[in-house]
Amino acid sequence: xxxxxxxxxxxxxxxxxxxxxxxxxxxxxxxxxxxxxxxxxxxxxxxxxxxxxxxxxxxxxxxxxxxxxxxxxxxxxxxxxxxxxxxxxxxxxxxxxxxxxxxxxxxxxxxxxxxxxxxxxxxxxxxxxxxxxxxxxxxxxxxxxxxxxxxxxxxxxxxx
Amino acid sequence: xxxxxxxxxxxxxxxxxxxxxxxxxxxxxxxxxxxxxxxxxxxxxxxxxxxxxxxxxxxxxxxxxxxxxxxxxxxxxxxxxxxxxxxxxxxxxxxxxxxxxxxxxxxxxxxxxxxxxxxxxxxxxxxxxxxxxxxxxxxxxxxxxxxxxxxxxxxxxxxxxxxxxxxxxxxxxxxxxxxxxxxxxxxxxxxxxxxxxxxxxxxxxxxxxxxxxxxxxxxxxxxxxxxxxxxxxxxxxxxxxxxxxxxxxxxxxxxxxxxxxxxxxxxxxxxxxxxxxxxxxxxx
Numbered sequence: 001x002x003x004x005x006x007x008x009x010x011x012x013x014x015x016x017x018x019x020x021x022x023x024x025x026x027x028x029x030x031x032x033x034x035x036x037x038x039x040x041x042x043x044x045x046x047x048x049x050x051x052x053x054x055x056x057x058x059x060x061x062x063x064x065x066x067x068x069x070x071x072x073x074x075x076x077x078x079x080x081x082x083x084x085x086x087x088x089x090x091x092x093x094x095x096x097x098x099x100x101x102x103x104x105x106x107x108x109x110x111x112x113x114x115x116x117x118x119x120x121x122x123x124x125x126x127x128x129x130x131x132x133x134x135x136x137x138x139x140x141x142x143x144x145x146x147x148x149x150x151x152x153x154x155x156x157x158x159x160x
Numbered sequence: 161x162x163x164x165x166x167x168x169x170x171x172x173x174x175x176x177x178x179x180x181x182x183x184x185x186x187x188x189x190x191x192x193x194x195x196x197x198x199x200x201x202x203x204x205x206x207x208x209x210x211x212x213x214x215x216x217x218x219x220x221x222x223x224x225x226x227x228x229x230x231x232x233x234x235x236x237x238x239x240x241x242x243x244x245x246x247x248x249x250x251x252x253x254x255x256x257x258x259x260x261x262x263x264x265x266x267x268x269x270x271x272x273x274x275x276x277x278x279x280x281x282x283x284x285x286x287x288x289x290x291x292x293x294x295x296x297x298x299x300x301x302x303x304x305x306x307x308x309x310x311x312x313x314x315x316x317x318x319x320x321x322x323x324x325x326x327x328x329x330x331x332x333x334x335x336x337x338x339x340x341x342x343x344x345x346x347x348x349x350x351x352x353x354x355x356x357x358x359x360x361x362x363x364x365x366x367x368x369x370x371x372x373x374x375x376x377x378x379x380x381x382x383x384x385x386x387x388x389x390x391x392x393x394x395x396x397x398x399x400x401x402x403x404x405x406x407x408x409x410x411x412x413x414x415x416x417x418x419x420x421x422x423x424x425x426x427x428x429x430x431x432x433x434x435x436x437x438x439x440x441x442x443x444x
Contacts, residue, residue: 001179061239067198067269069197118264136262
C-alpha cells in the first residue's frame with residue numbers, strides 16, 4: 001500500500017541528464033527547475049497557468065511547469081529551454097527567432113521556443129494558422145506576435 | 161507560488177486509489193491538475209492529501225463496451241480525446257470541443273474526469289455530456305455505480321462523486337442517425353465561456369443543454385418540446401427558442417451581465433440546434 005508522504009526523492013531526466021533530489025510535495029515544478037536546479041531559463045510569468053512562459057516538455061509534450069508539482073514528474077523525461085541548443089549551436093528555430101527579431105523584452109521567449117519546438121517536432125512545415133493555434137497558450141505582453149509567428153513558419157522544414 | 165503543505169501518494173491500482181481517498185480526511189484526487197493546482201495556489205482549496213491518478217493506466221483508455229457504448233477513461237486528456245479515432249467515428253463532437261479547450265499545454269494535461277469533477281459552470285464538457293446523455297461510472301469502497309448525466313452535476317464544484325469515491329469512466333452512446341452541435345461565446349478565441357449550448361438531435365427528439373447560466377447544466381425542456389417533430393428549419397428553431405432567456409436567472413460578472421447571458425443562451429441554443437440538424441442531414 002502506498003502511503004502519502006510530504007516529501008519525495010524525485011528521479012527525473014532533464015535535458016539528457018539524470019537528476020535525483022528530494023523535494024517537498026508542495027513544490028511546483030517551475031520552482032524545482034529554477035530554485036533547486038538553477039535552470040532559470042524557464043520563466044515564471046503569471047503563475048496562474050495563463051501565460052505559458054514556464055512551458056517545458058514533459059515526455060516530449062509541452063506543459064506549463066507552474067501547473068505541475070515536482071513530485072508528479074518522478075520517473076519522467078523533461079526538456080527545458082537550456083536543452084535546445086547543443087554544444088553552443090542554436091537550433092534552427094532559435095536562429096530564426098534571432099533573424100526575425102521575434103522577441104522584444106524576451107520574457108516570453110523560452111516558453112514560445114518550447115511550444116514552437118513541440119509543434120515543429122510533430123508538424124515540420126506548419127502553416128501560419130497552425131502556428132497560431134499551437135502558440136495559443138503563450139502570451140507575449142509586448143504583443144510581438146507577428147515576428148514570432150513569422151520566425152516559426154520560417155523555421156519550418158529546416159528542423160530535424 | 162508557495163503552496164500550503166500537502167501530502168502526496170501515487171497509487172498503482174484504482175482499488176488502492178479508492179482506499180487512499182477513503183482513508184484520509186481531506187484527501188483529493190489529482191488528475192491533470194490544470195484546475196486543482198491553481199486553486200491550491202489561490203488557497204481556494206487546501207487538500208491535505210493528493211492522490212495522484214497518473215499511474216492508473218486503465219483510466220487512460222478510450223474504447224467500446226460490449227454493448228457498443230463509447231467508453232472514455234477519467235484520465236483521458238483533451239489532447240487524447242481530440243486525436244482519438246474511436247471518438248472521431250463514434251461521437252466526433254467530443255473531439256471537436258476538446259480541441260478548443262484552453263491551449264495546447266493544458267490539453268496535454270487536462271482530463272475528461274477533471275473537467276467534469278471540477279464542475280465549474282463554465283467548463284466545456286458538462287453541458288455537452290448532458291446533451292449526449294452520457295453515463296458516469298463511480299468507484300467507491302463498496303463497488304461501482306452508474307449515474308446518468310442529468311443527475312451527475314449537483315452544484316458549483318459539486319458532483320455525484322462523494323467522499324472516498326473516484327470517477328473512473330464516462331460512457332457515451334455512439335451516434336446513429338444523430339447530429340450534435342455546440343456553440344457559445346468565449347473570452348478570446350478559446351477562452352472561458354460566457355455562455356454556451358449543446359444540442360443533440362436523434363430519432364427520439366432533441367436534447368438542448370445550456371452552460372454558464374446556472375450552477376449546473378440546464379436542459380432547455382420547453383424548447384425541446386416545441387421542436388418535437390420539427391424539420392429544424394431556421395425560423396422554426398428561432399421561434400422555439402423565444403422566451404428561453406426569460407426563463408433563466410444567470411449570474412452577472414465581469415464577462416457579462418445576467419441579461420446578456422439570457423440573450424447569449426438563446427442565440428447559442430439556436431446555433432447549436434441548427435449545427436446539430438445540418439450535421440444529421442449531412443450524415444444521412
